[in-house]
Amino acid sequence: MEHPEDECRVGVEHPEKHEDEEAVARHEEFKKSVEAKIALRKNNLNPERPDTGFLRTLDSSIKRNTAVIKKLKQINEEQREGLMEELRSVNLSKFVSEAVTAICDAKLRAADIQAAVLICSLLHQRYKDFSPSLVQGLVKIFFPGKAAEDVDVDRNARAMKKRSTLKLLLELYFVGVVDDTGIFVNIVKDLTSVEHLKDRDATQTNLSLLASFARQGRYxxxxxxxxxxxxEELFKALNVTTDQKRFFRKAFQTYYDASVELLQSEHAVRLFPLLNWKTLNLERKSLRQMEHENEKILSAKGELNEENASTYEKLRKAYDQLYRGISGFSAPCLQEIVVSLLVQSSTVIYRSPDSKPIS
Structure with a gap:
């Protein structure tokens, strides 16, 4: 005979046990993904490329190759396996440059990065001239030339393209398709140039890119x-020198300091960073002063004129953008660089005196 207590216990699921099981499952999944990258890296570093005789047995028609290259412009995880099968069945020897251009033009989502890595690895293992051309094309996205930068195009689209390209380059570096760490030295050197601080949009974009780089390329x-x-097993074989690591850290620190100085000068704001970098107190003197003046006008006239309202909104928006950029930039990297603390699993939160937390 069952006791009432036993009946209550039947079917009861302990939240702690469930959470532990989920954590174990996530760890196993993560471990498998890293092991897959290690295996892929070995294959990419020592590719067994097919000879010309084998490639001649594949379809080399312009029509078929053009169709496959068109699909490379739309790489996504959902169609990855099918596209890889098609790539194995064609001879792209005479169309490598077209394939590279298509991949560089692809609008990759974060969820599509790994699909792109596998496809690029396949092409790297098959065509010797693919990787050098691909790296050149991807890096060019960060250095399009002054004429291209001056064109009034969608800056958000350009920023998103740089972000996905940086993620792809780092992942290709981890799996051995890209082997030159100097590529990232040049990119970071450009992103942290103080010349960019003259451009508000460029500053915000660069802070976001650097924060992303710090999270993904912390090694x-x-x-x-x-x-x-x-x-450790994946990263220990990377060709990163002590001098290069020192350069990255110094570049990040210098750019962060310059960004904070910009925030101070433009908004009369002082930053008081504590040693543990867990709080960042902001005094928004200029904004508060303008808010106070606007309150007086509202009390006297009942409304703000269009000029005053527009000026305040622009100042507020500019301040918030730079504040988010600096907070996001400092959280994943500078806290550890300065204080040498172990990374916390949760994002460090910074709070201004009268604002909501920004994570």
């Missing part, structure tokens, strides 16, 4: 891997 900065020992 290049010499930051601890937060207990993810499995990553």
């Amino acid at each position: 290049l900065l010499g930051l601890p891997l937060a207990g993810q020992d499995i990553l």
Whole structure:
């Protein structure tokens, strides 16, 4: 005979046990993904490329190759397997440059990066001249030339393109398709140039790109891997010198300091960073002064004129953008660079005196 207590226990699921099981499952999935990258890196570093005789047995028609190249402009995880099968069945020897252009033009989502890595690895293992051309094309996205930068195009689209390209380059570096760390030295050197601080949009974009780089490429900065020992095997073979790690850290620190100085000068704001970098107190003197003046006008006239309202909105928007950029930039990297703390699993939160937390 069952006791009432036993009946209550039947079907009861302990939240802690469920959470533990999920954590174990996530760890196993992560471990498998890293092991797959290690295996892919070995294949990419020592590719067994087919000879010309084998390639001649594949379809080399212009019609078929053109159709496949067109699909490379739309790489996504959903169609990855089908596209890879098609790539294995054609001879792209005479169309490598077209394939590279298509991949460089592809609008990749974050979810599509790994699909692009596998496709690029396949092409790298098959065509010797693919990787050098691909790297040149991807890096060009960060250095399009002054004429291209001056064109009044969608800056958000350009920023998103740089972000996805940087993610792709780093992942290709981790799996051995890209082997030159100097590529990232040049990119970071450009992103952290103080000349960009003259352009508000460029500053915001660069802060976002650098924060993304710090999260994904923390090994290049010499930051601890937060207990993810499995990553050591993947990263230990990377050709990153001590001088390069030192360069990345110094570049990040210098650009962060310059950004804070810009925030101070433009908005009369002082930053008081504590040693542990867990809080960042902001005094928005100029904004508060303008708010106070606007309150007086509202009390006297009942409304703000269009000029005053527009000026305040622009100042507020500019301040918020730079504040978010600096907060996001500092959280994943500078906290550890300055204080040498182990990375916390949760994002460090910074709070201004009268604002909501920004994570």
